[in-house]
Amino acid sequence: MRRASFEEMDCSIAQALEAVGEWWTLLILRDALFGVTRFDQFTERLGIARNVLAQRLDHLVAHGILNKVAYQQHPVRYDYRLTDKGRDLWPVLIALRQWGDTWAAPNGPRVQTVHRTCGQIITAEPTCSHCGEYLHSKDLRPVPGPGAIEPTSISGANSPTIPKGRDPGGTEAQGDS
Amino acid sequence: MRRASFEEMDCSIAQALEAVGEWWTLLILRDALFGVTRFDQFTERLGIARNVLAQRLDHLVAHGILNKVAYQQHPVRYDYRLTDKGRDLWPVLIALRQWGDTWAAPNGPRVQTVHRTCGQIITAEPTCSHCGEYLHSKDLRPVPGPGAIEPTSISGANSPTIPKGRDPGGTEAQGDS
Numbered sequence: 565m566r567r568a569s570f571e572e573m574d575c576s577i578a579q580a581l582e583a584v585g586e587w588w589t590l591l592i593l594r595d596a597l598f599g600v601t602r603f604d605q606f607t608e609r610l611g612i613a614r615n616v617l618a619q620r621l622d623h624l625v626a627h628g629i630l631n632k633v634a635y636q637q638h639p640v641r642y643d644y645r646l647t648d649k650g651r652d653l654w655p656v657l658i659a660l661r662q663w664g665d666t667w668a669a670p671n672g673p674r675v676q677t678v679h680r681t682c683g684q685i686i687t688a689e690p691t692c693s694h695c696g697e698y699l700h701s702k703d704l705r706p707v708p709g710p711g712a713i714e715p716t717s718i719s720g721a722n723s724p725t726i727p728k729g730r731d732p733g734g735t736e737a738q739g740d741s
Numbered sequence: 742m743r744r745a746s747f748e749e750m751d752c753s754i755a756q757a758l759e760a761v762g763e764w765w766t767l768l769i770l771r772d773a774l775f776g777v778t779r780f781d782q783f784t785e786r787l788g789i790a791r792n793v794l795a796q797r798l799d800h801l802v803a804h805g806i807l808n809k810v811a812y813q814q815h816p817v818r819y820d821y822r823l824t825d826k827g828r829d830l831w832p833v834l835i836a837l838r839q840w841g842d843t844w845a846a847p848n849g850p851r852v853q854t855v856h857r858t859c860g861q862i863i864t865a866e867p868t869c870s871h872c873g874e875y876l877h878s879k880d881l882r883p884v885p886g887p888g889a890i891e892p893t894s895i896s897g898a899n900s901p902t903i904p905k906g907r908d909p910g911g912t913e914a915q916g917d918s
Contacts, residue, residue, distance in 0.1 A: 576841025576851055577771050584837075585767060594754050598883065628844075649844050653815060654878040655836040657754060657865050660761075663833060664753025664888075667805075667826050672887030674753055680880045682872035688866035690832050690855045699865050701831040703857045706775065709842075710849030 584629070584653065588612055588620050594657050596630065596650065601643040624650070658688045761806070761830065765797050771834050773807065773827065778820040785795055801827070835865045 575729065584590060595609055606617055621644055623665035624630040632642045658677070665673040679686045689700045761767060765787065772786055783794055798821055801807040806827035809819045835854070842850040856863045867876045 576838045576846050578768060578841075578842035579845035580837040581767055582845075590758055592761060600799075604826065610862040642909035649815040651825050651878050652843065653840055653882075656833060656840060658867065658881075659836045660757040661753045664757035665831055666829065668759075669753050669888050674886050674888040675883050678884050679869045679874075679876065679884045680882060681870065682869060682875055684869075684871040685884065686872075687870045688867035688876050689870050690835065691868045692859060692861075693864040693866050694856065694861040695859035695863075697856075697858055699856065701774065701828050704758060704831075704835075705855045705857060706852045707855050707862065709853040711846050711851040 579614060580656075584656070586623070588616060589624065590657065592617075592620055592624065593629070593646075593650065593653055596644070596646050597654055597657060601645055603642070603644070606644075618715065645720070655688070659690075662687055757833075761833070763797060763800065765793060766801065767834065767837065769794075769797055769801065770806070770823075770827065770830055772822070773823050774831055774834060779819070780819070783821075806830070807824055831864065836867075839864055 591610055607614055626630050630644045630646055631647055634640050634641050649689055676685045683709055692699055770785055777783055784791055802809050805824055807821045808823055808824055811817050812820050853862045869876055
């Protein structure tokens with residue numbers, strides 16, 4: 565059964581997942597960020613079936629996340645290179661890695677990150693674009709943005725106290741409605 | 742066809758995806774971060790089939806991301822509340838949203854974030870835990886961490902120039918091998 569498309573959902577997370585929320589896509593992107601560009605490299609590293617990989621790569625090309633450029637003509641062979649849009653996903657990958665490092669790595673992180681600027685092994689810390697402070701989930705509040713639509717739920721009923729995927733209401737999140 | 746498990750892959754991203762890399766899981770987590778706790782609220786907001794939701798919620802409880810607490814006995818009804826492990830996924834969600842805002846929101850962001858500490862609408866900017874500078878993908882280099890295993894590829898061949906999902910080699914990422 566084909567899942568419902570996320571495209572109709574009025575939410576940037578849903579839109580993002582439409583592009584990258586597939587089984588293998590985030591691992592393909594991780595490898596692309598490592599510099600992997602060739603089909604056989606992806607299959608070798610990921611152990612992914614060739615037909616699945618081909619489908620996932622085509623999806624990423626269609627979404628403008630990878631560019632497909634022939635490096636050989638007879639037979640034709642392609643490099644799959646990250647676009648700016650694709651490379652801009654790195655915060656998602658690093659956040660996933662750091663969460664996995666904290667919660668699913670009993671032997672410690674398998675891969676660490678060196679920041680070339682200061683030369684240290686570091687973690688990426690989300691900070692406030694305005695005041696520069698480290699961010700904490702409890703200090704963040706969702707409000708409607710310029711792209712918000714009218715507050716109508718998928719089922720037709722309103723839920724005025726909690727911003728919905730389809731209708732961010734802009735009020736404080738509540739535990740119950 | 743059941744997909745191969747990510748569990749055997751030696752990579753925190755793969756481990757993270759084992760927990761949260763499912764179709765609906767990240768949207769369920771987004772709603773949980775908004776304060777949604779009840780089954781009927783999730784189904785109404787997401788338009789998700791009840792059996793799929795039940796399966797996803799059980800998966801998140803099994804992974805220690807949600808706690809299931811009865812708030813009513815006859816019939817029994819549950820709240821599904823984020824654990825610390827679950828709440829710690831917020832940087833993944835905010836990174837996805839901000840990427841969607843940049844690349845998939847032609848009318849502007851649908852939901853924005855207010856930082857209670859400074860009162861402004863803000864974005865989360867990944868910064869260096871050591872030097873405090875904003876991070877850029879090109880300034881980051883992967884190296885093996887304490888949990889790294891021996892460099893053996895899935896197919897048995899080595900790829901010494903590029904850290905693999907299963908065998909981070911610690912060398913600079915190269916475009917070709």
